[in-house]
Amino acid sequence: MKHSYLTALVLIAVIAAIAIGSQLIGIRLYDRIATNLLISLVLVVGLQTFMGNSGLLSFAHIGFMGLGAYTSAVLTIPAQMKGMALPDLYDFMKVVEISPLLAMLAAGVLAAVVAAVVAYPLMRLSDAASVITSFALLVVLYTVMNNWSAFTNGPRTLFGLPKTTDLPIAAIVAAVVVVVALLFKESRTGKLLRASREDEVAAAALGANIPHLRWRAFILAAFIAGIGGALWGHFITSFAPKAFYLKETFLIITMLVIGGANTVTGAVAGTILITFAYEGLRGTEGALNATAIGAGQVVGLTEIVLALAMIAVMIVKPGGLFPNREIGHILTRARRKKETVA
């Protein structure tokens, strides 16, 4: 238990270092990248609470992020702008305008409620069937976002969200989410769930109600995703449903998997690593586009490299960079070893 505190401390220190470091450098581009990184961190750690503990791959996570982003948008776009931003919105919703903080909470709660209703039957499935249905769920959420014009402005870009997310807020939310994920991992539910991940039959024989445990983790993950979505929405201020689909899903799964899905440390490490790699590759792509004369746009190079990296990591180190021990655990073990040697 003690090393969990150390883990929390180290990870919060890393988050603080990113936030403060980028503030000190004072370049606006770095601020943007750092904020983006911390928002991705919220999403990836959220996914880890479900995927890491239950061992089931979930594709629906980004869908819940979208749900959160749209909820917060509908609740916070100023009343006088709603006529333009959301022309088809139902009348009674047109006057609603609440503070972004409250809206963020509402976004998380709504995502969690939707997850609770939809996922209840799905959690009885395991292995491939559960992965497939989570994929289908992503498509359903995307279809709804793309077509429910009253709330989402359809496939068109929704604009007018107040820009309230900045680096400190993103850092605070990320730190809280990391602590929640660690607490959940060590809670009774988390422990039983991890037991079911290792051996479904044995855990069930010991009395673990696996579908119910998974259901709880899934709700928590959706709640965090909703919060992350709201956070992202108020950072980017205008978006369209296609922001919440396969490309983003691929990105956060890459982050989690390369870092190591079973640990919160892995989620954090993967997010940082892939964000830097992604920005670097995007920069290269941009430079190539600027130099290549008449050769057409270079698109998709980033994803190709990331996909190759993912396959390579899976072959060499299938558990990711931090396959089963949190950073606190690794540090305490290293110290103890030194003591025994000395």
Added chain:
Amino acid sequence: MAFTIQFVIDVLSLGGAYALMALGLVIIYGILRLVNFAYGELIMVAGYTMYLSSGSGLPWLVMAALAVAMAVLFGILTDYAAFRPVRAKSVTAVLITSFAFSNLLQNAALLFISPRPRNVPLPDIFSQTVSIGGAITPVRNLITIAASIVLLAAVAFLMRRTTLGIAMRAAATNFTMARMLGVPANLIISSAFALSGFLAGVVGILWIGRIGTVVPGVGLEPLLVAFIATVIGGMRSLPGAVVGGFLLALIDTTLNYTLSQDLLKFRDAFTFSLVILILLWRPQGLIKGPASGQRT
């Protein structure tokens, strides 16, 4: 009467295509217990092969055969790139590598060909219509029905009567035991991927024949259809996949005819909700496959 005929032809042609898609996915799943996320990209490969060979002046049937051959080749490539290196490791690892491989192929098409839709050469017969008992039907629907009947019969024959098919079914039931009895594991898995690629190639031509163009994301819808059909039908059973395909087509077509224009946009959401209901009732799918044995 005309309406009934129209409805039946719609269901059968859509269902035939869906059943073939599902079958290609379930062949891999049955043996390896692994979902191939790169399955949709095999359809994309078939489409782009058609597009790339359209300038060559070859007869259409040769181009189609070439497209199917490329799909088979890429099916085998999927095995080597995404499955074989991690097969013995965790199930999640393989899901992820196949997902990554799917992204790899899609973005390669984006990078080397174009993000914009490309026209695929089609023979005139694909755009003609005939009238059957008062119902006007595109000929391509009849071609799809014919092709699916022939292929389903061929796969059934392969699975029941040939050594390869029997070995595949043995591997699907109990992989370890099959290996001990002298079934060469790698060969069986590669042939399963080749067969899956073959089905994907044929479906690809029929499917892209409906749309007329190919884009890097063209494989997504067939992949989803195959997913849902196999989940409804039962992940482990080949007849289940076929039943699931036809059932899904029935649901889709019925919704097409009954939903109003406003609600039709949400058709996919309705279909998938129905799937969730079916799973509530039968989590194993409609047809149970053989009891699961150990993998690899």
